[in-house]
Amino acid sequence: MDRLSIERRSWLMSRVKGKNTAPELVVRRIVFGMGYRYRLHSKNLPGRPDLVFWGRKKLIFVNGCFWHGHDGCRYGRLPKTRIEYWQRKIERNKMRDAENIASLEADGWQVLTVWQCELVCIERLTNILHEFIKMDDRGTDSPSQ
Template sequence: MDILAPEQRSRLMSRIRGKDTGPELKVRQLAHALGFRFRLHRRDLPGSPDLVFASRRKVIFVHGCYWHRHPGCRYAYSPKSNVEFWQAKFAANTARDQIAMKALEEAGWQVLVVWECETRNAGALQTRLANFLKNDMAKRIKHGN
């Protein structure tokens, strides 16, 4: 049973943002500090990725562990009330994520998912971002691009 009245729950849920979240701002700050420039939330791409590095054909999604069901994460707990609703909601979220990532990969984009809990370790995240975004010049030269 929910401890909040429906109006209170509605007001609380309406404050959950899809853009400019704390984890997303952390990823943006680290990518910028590494010297990479990007566009935000390109709606012309499947799933409207959070960060788009068009010249590198790479995108980053910053997913909340709870909403996008990070496997094995303690933040991806399941609510105890209205279970059927939440299971359907989470299943739709993860299915939509998979469809968007597949469409991007089929269009030649490389995709990285950064989970909310991963943004707590800035050093490890910075290394992961640098490895994902590094210039693949050797591959381009090898392939004649």
């Protein structure tokens, strides 16, 4: 049984944002602070990646563990009510994510997915982001201008 009324739950779910989320803003601040520049939410790429590094042909998705079904994560657990609905919804999201990533990789993009739960250790996340972004095709290690 849901502890919230149907109206309250509906209102609460309507507040969930698709972009400029708190985890995304944390990742953007880290990347910007390292000196790298990027484009946001490119409409002409599958899945509208959160951060796009056009010159490096790299992009980053920042995924919420619940909405994108992060396996083995405590934040990725399904609710106890309407289990069938949530299973279908999360599975569709996971399938769409996999299709988008496969399409992007087929076009030569390198893709990194940052999960919400990875923001617990900012130092580790910073290292992951730096290692992913730093090398371009020419083998140089400098922030893009």
